[in-house]
Structure formats: C-alpha cells, structure tokens
Amino acid sequence: MHYSEEEKAMWLEDWKQSGKNAWAYAKENGLIPQTFVGWTKKGIKQKSCFIEIPKRTLQSKLNTTCILIEKGSMTIHIPLDIDSAELHAIIAGLGAN
Numbered sequence: 001m002h003y004s005e006e007e008k009a010m011w012l013e014d015w016k017q018s019g020k021n022a023w024a025y026a027k028e029n030g031l032i033p034q035t036f037v038g039w040t041k042k043g044i045k046q047k048s049c050f051i052e053i054p055k056r057t058l059q060s061k062l063n064t065t066c067i068l069i070e071k072g073s074m075t076i077h078i079p080l081d082i083d084s085a086e087l088h089a090i091i092a093g094l095g096a097n
Contacts, residue, residue: 011039
C-alpha cells in the first residue's frame with residue numbers, strides 16, 4: 001500500500017506518542033515493519049509549521065476571544081477577529097504538519 005506524506009507523518013506522530021519501538025508499532029498497526037522503520041530513519045520532508053506573526057498584531061489580539069487548537073505538545077490560539085489572509089496562512093501552516 002502507498003501512503004501519502006500526510007499519512008506517513010500521522011503514523012510517525014502516533015508512533016512517537018506510543019513510546020513503542022518502531023518494529024512492534026508497525027506490526028500492531030498492520031504496517032510493513034521494514035517500511036515503517038525506514039520512515040523513522042529517513043524522516044518525512046516537512047515544511048516549517050511555524051508562522052511569524054508581527055508583534056503589533058499579537059498585542060492587539062491578546063485580549064480577544066479565540067479558538068484553541070491543541071496538537072501534541074503544541075497549542076495554537078486563533079483570534080475570532082482574524083482577517084482572512086492571516087487565517088489562510090495559519091491553515092496552510094497546519095497542513096504542512
């Protein structure tokens with residue numbers, strides 16, 4: 001079976017959270033162990049998932065209501081009054097991860 005880069009990244013993230021060795025994790029999840037171990041060694045090409053937001057933008061939005069997204073150890077606060085260009089940049093950055 002062929003997996004997309006996004007699917008590989010999802011499997012790798014889940015594996016890291018599991019604390020299991022790669023071979024055992026692959027077998028338990030129906031993946032080909034040799035292939036999965038290869039993914040862990042070469043890694044997955046990823047774009048940076050960090051988006052720089054100017055300080056002046058942050059200061060004006062600190063006291064606004066926001067949407068909270070948590071993924072692993074990362075927490076993202078998205079103000080409800082965000083403009084479409086900023087939201088598009090955040091969504092694009094999330095897709096890279």
